Amino acid sequence: MTLRRNIALVLLFGLLAGCAHAPVVPQRLPLLEPSEEDSRRLKEQAKAEEARQREAARVARERDARRTEREQEEAQRAFLEKVAQRVWSFVGARRVIVDGRRFRKDCSGLVQASLHAAGALDLAEELQATSHIDRYCRENGSYHTDTPVPGDLVLFEETYDRNRNRRLDDGITHVGVVVEVKADATVVFVHVGSGTIKTGRMNLLHPDVHRLRSPGRVVNSFLRVKRRWDVKGTRYLAGQLFRGFCRVTLEPKEGAPDVD
Numbered sequence: 001m002t003l004r005r006n007i008a009l010v011l012l013f014g015l016l017a018g019c020a021h022a023p024v025v026p027q028r029l030p031l032l033e034p035s036e037e038d039s040r041r042l043k044e045q046a047k048a049e050e051a052r053q054r055e056a057a058r059v060a061r062e063r064d065a066r067r068t069e070r071e072q073e074e075a076q077r078a079f080l081e082k083v084a085q086r087v088w089s090f091v092g093a094r095r096v097i098v099d100g101r102r103f104r105k106d107c108s109g110l111v112q113a114s115l116h117a118a119g120a121l122d123l124a125e126e127l128q129a130t131s132h133i134d135r136y137c138r139e140n141g142s143y144h145t146d147t148p149v150p151g152d153l154v155l156f157e158e159t160y161d162r163n164r165n166r167r168l169d170d171g172i173t174h175v176g177v178v179v180e181v182k183a184d185a186t187v188v189f190v191h192v193g194s195g196t197i198k199t200g201r202m203n204l205l206h207p208d209v210h211r212l213r214s215p216g217r218v219v220n221s222f223l224r225v226k227r228r229w230d231v232k233g234t235r236y237l238a239g240q241l242f243r244g245f246c247r248v249t250l251e252p253k254e255g256a257p258d259v260d
Helices: 002-020 036-089 107-118 121-126 130-139
Strands: 096-098 101-103 153-157 172-181 187-193 196-202 242-246
Touching: 036 107, 036 172, 096 107, 101 107, 107 121, 107 130, 107 172, 107 187, 121 130, 130 153, 130 172, 130 242
Parallel strands: none
Antiparallel strands: 096 101, 153 172, 153 242, 172 187, 187 196
């Protein structure tokens, strides 16, 4: 009995060892075709995911556009402030010099120097006369009559008889740069008058008034010198000769030059 049991155990162990080393053959599972319901649900999920991605892309584009617009507005505001600061620095100066370059000491030369000093170098080269400035404002749709901001240009017409024909047909003849708007709507601007860089005032609420009786302050500067040959209807005050404000919209370049 003992011998038989031992032989049985040996055979059993051998059988078990053989099973342990036998290769496992994977069974092929039958492929299940998705049902129509599953197919419809998968398509709906894919469409929903595609719509979600499109909406996310749209929101991102709008966010980027708002950020870009806000950055451009901030750059524009900073540029106009710089133009106003630069033109203030020229008040009372005997010469107009920027970065070693001398500009004409007249109204358009002052604007050109201020733009150059603020970093708008190309624009400064373009706007070398009042006619150039007028054309720029018209072609760019920059003329406006809203409340100006410091750095806006202010243009006037018929401030002198440019063509010397003793008629009121000269168009735009003078320009300045707005530097302040008072609480009573008086606009303070810097310009060149009688060879001097100085401030002027204009109040469109009182265009025919030079000085208010109370409190006695000037609200409209004289921009045209009275001549004995002036024709009937000739006007002289800033508010009477006002043509419009103009906003320069080009942004300044990097590395604006220093003002001497």
